[in-house]
Each structure stands twice: as structure tokens, then as C-alpha cells.
Amino acid sequence: MPSYVVVGASRGIGLGFLKNLAANPDNTVIGIARNPSAVESVPNVTLLQGDLTDAASLKAAASKVATITKDGAVDHLIVNGAYLSYDTEFITPRGFVDKEDYFLSEFQKAMHTNVAGVLFAVNAFVPLLKKSAIKKVVALSSGLGVPDLLVSSNFSTAIPYTTSKAALHILIAELAVEYKEEGIKFLSLSPGVVSTRPDPSTLYPNWTGPFSVEESVEHQLKVIEGLTLENSGAYLSHWGNKEWL
Numbered sequence: 568m569p570s571y572v573v574v575g576a577s578r579g580i581g582l583g584f585l586k587n588l589a590a591n592p593d594n595t596v597i598g599i600a601r602n603p604s605a606v607e608s609v610p611n612v613t614l615l616q617g618d619l620t621d622a623a624s625l626k627a628a629a630s631k632v633a634t635i636t637k638d639g640a641v642d643h644l645i646v647n648g649a650y651l652s653y654d655t656e657f658i659t660p661r662g663f664v665d666k667e668d669y670f671l672s673e674f675q676k677a678m679h680t681n682v683a684g685v686l687f688a689v690n691a692f693v694p695l696l697k698k699s700a701i702k703k704v705v706a707l708s709s710g711l712g713v714p715d716l717l718v719s720s721n722f723s724t725a726i727p728y729t730t731s732k733a734a735l736h737i738l739i740a741e742l743a744v745e746y747k748e749e750g751i752k753f754l755s756l757s758p759g760v761v762s763t764r765p766d767p768s769t770l771y772p773n774w775t776g777p778f779s780v781e782e783s784v785e786h787q788l789k790v791i792e793g794l795t796l797e798n799s800g801a802y803l804s805h806w807g808n809k810e811w812l
């Protein structure tokens with residue numbers, strides 16, 4: 568009866584994880600969302616309130632999860648939610664000249680949700696992960712947090728988002744180091760291009776277009792299955808390697 572907690576599960580890929588995982592009646596599936604009453608109802612899923620920017624809400628959610636899962640354990644924590652900063656998606660570094668306050672506002676929102684929020688979620692759920700035999704933590708990352716890919720694809724925009732995902736890779740690496748002896752495995756996992764992202768077809772002419780949420784989730788679950796203490800702390804794509812498309 569493996570258990571899965573998906574944080575930031577209201578829509579998109581997070582909701583896709585809930586639907587995929589809940590289709591197996593053996594799974595215990597819990598979704599955490601800022602506004603659970605607005606989330607599409609999925610059979611075999613318990614929805615709880617929680618906001619990545621609010622550590623107290625995540626601790627409260629973890630307390631409730633402990634009363635739902637077998638022995639109060641959590642096998643898989645998937646932190647999916649993120650601040651996408653869509654308004655800065657096409658702004659390059661020089662676009663922030665004389666717009667420093669605006670940059671800081673977007674940067675702080677991205678770092679708060681995408682980095683601090685992941686740390687808050689992990690800290691809230693570590694006591695439950697320790698009770699599991701599986702002990703896996705996955706944070707949804709992005710190839711846009713990988714310097715080599717940005718340079719090779721001439722990508723110079725969306726800085727609050729891209730820098731927050733790069734920082735997430737470091738956070739996950741440090742968590743992997745800290746919890747190795749306790750057997751908790753950590754992974755930064757890019758889901759591939761799933762919806763509206765800049766068209767990468769000029770860099771990869773054979774690219775066939777974005778994945779559906781369902782396809783991406785299926786690929787990601789295979790990579791999560793392969794997460795071990797040996798590769799804990801890595802950042803990987805939905806292919807389980809460094810191919811981001």
C-alpha cells in the first residue's frame with residue numbers, strides 16, 4: 568500500500584500525478600493544495616490544505632496525513648507546486664534596468680515558493696518519511712535550471728523562475744547529503760515540456776512537441792521508481808538522464 572503525497576496538486580502536472588496514482592487502488596494518495604475545495608474531485612484521493620509559502624500550513628497538513636496513512640508513514644513526497652512568474656517569461660537581464668523593485672518582487676516570490684517552499688515541505692514531512700521503508704522525495708524541477716541547456720539554446724529570459732530551479736537543484740543535493748544515512752532519497756525531476764513553454768524545436772529539430780500531462784507523469788513515475796541512495800541528490804529529466812526534451 569504505497570503512499571504518495573503531492574504538494575501543489577490543484578491542476579496541471581500535480582493533478583495528473585493524483586489521477587495516475589489514484590487509478591491503482593493499492594495506493595494511498597493525498598493531494599495538498601492552496602484551495603482544496605476548488606480542486607477537481609478524484610476518486611481515492613484525500614485533499615488537504617497547504618501552501619508552500621506557509622510552513623505552518625504544511626506542518627498542519629503533515630499532522631493530518633499521519634492519521635491517514637498506514638503507520639503514519641509517507642513513502643513518496645512529490646513537491647510539484649511552483650511560482651511560474653509568467654510575467655517575466657520573455658524578459659532578459661537588461662530588461663530589469665530601472666525595474667529593480669519589480670525584479671525583486673518576482674524573484675522573491677519564485678525563491679519563496681520554489682526553493683524555501685520545498686524546504687518547508689520536506690521539513691514538515693521528514694518525520695513521516697522516516698517511518699517508511701521507501702523514503703523518496705521528488706521536487707519538480709526544470710531543464711531551464713541547467714546552465715548548459717540555457718547557453719546551448721540561447722535562453723536568456725524568465726530569470727526569477729530559472730534561477731529558482733537552479734537553486735532547487737542545490738537544495739535537493741544538500742538534502743540528499745543530510746539524509747543519506749537515514750535512507751531518505753531525493754531527486755530534482757524535470758517533467759519535460761508539458762504545456763506552454765518557449766518552442767525548443769529550433770534547437771531540437773526532431774522534437775515532436777509537448778507531452779500531455781498523462782505522458783509526462785508516466786515517464787516521471789518510471790524515473791521515481793529508479794531513485795536509489797546511489798543517485799540521490801541528482802537532477803534528472805523525465806528520461807532519467809540529462810536529455811531535457
Ligand SMILES: NC(=O)c1ccc[n+]([C@@H]2O[C@H](COP(=O)([O-])OP(=O)(O)OC[C@H]3O[C@@H](n4cnc5c(N)ncnc54)[C@H](OP(=O)(O)O)[C@@H]3O)[C@@H](O)[C@H]2O)c1
Pocket residue numbers: 574575576577578579580581600601602617618619620647648649650651680684707708709710757758759760761762763764
Ligand atoms: N509544464 C511544463 O512544461 C514544465 C516544464 C518544466 C518544469 N515544470 C514544473 O512542473 C511543475 C508543475 O508545473 P505545471 O506545468 O503543472 O504548472 P501549473 O499548471 O501552472 O500548476 C502549478 C501548480 O503549482 C501550484 N502552486 C503554485 N504556488 C503554490 C503554493 N504557494 N503552494 C502550493 N501550490 C502552489 C498551483 O496551485 P494553485 O492552483 O493554487 O495556483 C498549481 O497546482 C512546476 O514545478 C514546474 O516548474 C513544468
